[in-house]
Amino acid sequence: MSAVRKIIHLDMDCFYAAVEMRERPELAGQPIAVGGGRPRGVVTTCNYEARAYGVRSAMPGFKARELCPHLVFLPVRFDLYREASARVREILLSYTPLVEPLSLDEAYLDVTALGRYAWDIAKEIRARIFETTRLTGSAGIAPNKMLAKIASDWRKPNGQFAITPDQIDAFMRGLPVRKVWGIGPKSAERFAAAGIHTCGDLQKIPLHELALRHGKWGEELYSLCRGRDDRDVVPNRIRKSLSNERTYAENLATLAACQNAMAELYDELMEELRTKASERPVRKAFIKIKFHDFTRITRECLCDRPDIDTFRRLLTQGFESSPRPVRLLGTGVRFADERHIEEEHDPQELLDFGV
Numbered sequence: 521m522s523a524v525r526k527i528i529h530l531d532m533d534c535f536y537a538a539v540e541m542r543e544r545p546e547l548a549g550q551p552i553a554v555g556g557g558r559p560r561g562v563v564t565t566c567n568y569e570a571r572a573y574g575v576r577s578a579m580p581g582f583k584a585r586e587l588c589p590h591l592v593f594l595p596v597r598f599d600l601y602r603e604a605s606a607r608v609r610e611i612l613l614s615y616t617p618l619v620e621p622l623s624l625d626e627a628y629l630d631v632t633a634l635g636r637y638a639w640d641i642a643k644e645i646r647a648r649i650f651e652t653t654r655l656t657g658s659a660g661i662a663p664n665k666m667l668a669k670i671a672s673d674w675r676k677p678n679g680q681f682a683i684t685p686d687q688i689d690a691f692m693r694g695l696p697v698r699k700v701w702g703i704g705p706k707s708a709e710r711f712a713a714a715g716i717h718t719c720g721d722l723q724k725i726p727l728h729e730l731a732l733r734h735g736k737w738g739e740e741l742y743s744l745c746r747g748r749d750d751r752d753v754v755p756n757r758i759r760k761s762l763s764n765e766r767t768y769a770e771n772l773a774t775l776a777a778c779q780n781a782m783a784e785l786y787d788e789l790m791e792e793l794r795t796k797a798s799e800r801p802v803r804k805a806f807i808k809i810k811f812h813d814f815t816r817i818t819r820e821c822l823c824d825r826p827d828i829d830t831f832r833r834l835l836t837q838g839f840e841s842s843p844r845p846v847r848l849l850g851t852g853v854r855f856a857d858e859r860h861i862e863e864e865h866d867p868q869e870l871l872d873f874g875v
Contacts, residue, residue, distance in 0.1 A: 556581030557593030693720035763852025808850035
């Protein structure tokens, strides 16, 4: 019989804002937002003082100002955040090589083989992180990745929560369906309209009916709503692409508004590309658009040196193909593998892009 897995999900508390507050102690107790300060800018993250006013990440800066007139806007400083993230990562790797980073501020750890209580390990890690960086993090402990991620949000900020194997059934029955991986606000609304509010409600639907309604996702949902998730913690995942995206609190109604919002995404993407994958050859650039009705499109082109004009053209193509209010934008690049490095560009792809 295989050992029950012990998975920790570590999530740093309002990471960018916390780093800025550490660097600027004079801002202690004040509501601050990182990003969003320029015209049509968008809040990247904010501290808990700002959240008390209703300010949230991905919110337009002007809206954040309306909610909190004395909000302090600070520019994004990736060098600081990467440095802090690297120190946190070093601590995590001192416990196990099975660390799967999700972003600068969160990661999974598989501590099954350590022979210690995962609760004690998580508590020790959080204490070491604070001692080393003066930053706080929250942790979730569970037998799988989905439950660990849900648990890490249960005692935020600066806390931890565990879901043990014998607690899973009861925990899942009362868990809102919105907490399940892959279920967003609109999906939760549709479930609620059908009288399904909790995972316990969802468990009453037979597998064949879920599959009939939702296809392959229905089969996966049947397991997820019961707290089952077999995904491994995968360190050193080979990255095939690099992308970012943002959902906006208020829909972007015009192409000009989309272009302004995308400029910030592009800056972030290029910074991430420079620091995470500067040696990887780029083969394609792409954009993603999700409209107000949740339909989505992507546009991409062959491009080994993406610049802002490349993304502007792709965005224009995508938006003008079906002009509607936009709720989400994303930018990204796809990397070349050895086969792609050797092959020539597809002339038809270049023609489609208008080169």
